[in-house]
Amino acid sequence: MSSAIEQKKQIVEEIADKFKASVSTIVVDYRGLTVAEVTELRKQLREAGVEFKVYKNSLTRRAAEFAELTGLNEVLTGPNAVAFSTEDVVAPAKIINDFAKKHEALEIKAGVIEGNVASVDEVKALAELPSREGLLSMLLSVLQAPIRNLALAAKAVADQKEEQGA
Numbered sequence: 001m002s003s004a005i006e007q008k009k010q011i012v013e014e015i016a017d018k019f020k021a022s023v024s025t026i027v028v029d030y031r032g033l034t035v036a037e038v039t040e041l042r043k044q045l046r047e048a049g050v051e052f053k054v055y056k057n058s059l060t061r062r063a064a065e066f067a068e069l070t071g072l073n074e075v076l077t078g079p080n081a082v083a084f085s086t087e088d089v090v091a092p093a094k095i096i097n098d099f100a101k102k103h104e105a106l107e108i109k110a111g112v113i114e115g116n117v118a119s120v121d122e123v124k125a126l127a128e129l130p131s132r133e134g135l136l137s138m139l140l141s142v143l144q145a146p147i148r149n150l151a152l153a154a155k156a157v158a159d160q161k162e163e164q165g166a
Contacts, residue, residue, distance in 0.1 A: 008059060015055055015063035015082075022084040025112040026092045026123060027072065030054075030081050032105030041099050041106070048091040051084045071117035075109040089113060090129050097127035 019025060030038060045052045055063075057076045064072040083092040093111065100106040111123040118126070130138070 011055070011059050012062045012066065015060055016066040018051070018082075018084045019063060019067035019069055019112060020115075021086050022112065023087070023114055024085045024089045024092050024126075026083045026096050027075055027109045027111065028081050028083070028096060028100075029078055029107040029109055030105070031079050031107075033103060037103055037105075041096070044095050044099065045083055045092065048095055049085065049087050050092045050095065052081060053084070054079070054081045069112055069115075069117055072110055072112065080109065088132065090126060090132065093123050093127040094129075097124055 030041075033041070042052050057078075057080060060080070060082065061073050061076050064070060064076070083096060085092045096106070096108060100108060108120050108123050110120065111118040111126075113122070113126060129135070
């Protein structure tokens with residue numbers, strides 16, 4: 001077997017492993033972006049712990065089939081880049097969606113969210129969610145509300161008893 005075929009097999013395995021290990025993957029068409037704009041997008045994604053790579057479509061298609069994500073194959077045409085996140089589900093969608101709003105040349109094509117192929121609309125809906133910290137603070141405030149109300153009610157009862165006693 002030639003070394004070129006061996007290298008391609010390794011790349012397909014690498015991409016398939018990234019698909020499987022990622023909690024969130026976004027496929028974008030970056031045609032029309034300048035080098036400076038792509039560099040800025042890469043920088044933003046890197047700071048969030050997201051890997052942004054460009055692979056040949058034929059290799060990415062094989063990797064998607066290997067990872068049982070055949071729904072991606074129809075969007076893998078033209079120049080594509082793939083953002084892989086192994087930690088934060090929302091980060092790549094949020095960063096890419098915000099970047100696409102400022103740079104119309106960037107087009108979200110599809111995504112994979114926790115092993116399920118997602119449409120453009122689903123990726124954009126995910127991008128509109130608050131960050132993990134924001135969601136945790138919302139949960140915390142919801143959990144604190146009953147305790148706060150109980151404390152206020154106990155204080156009101158104590159104040160009422162104090163007025164009756166005086």
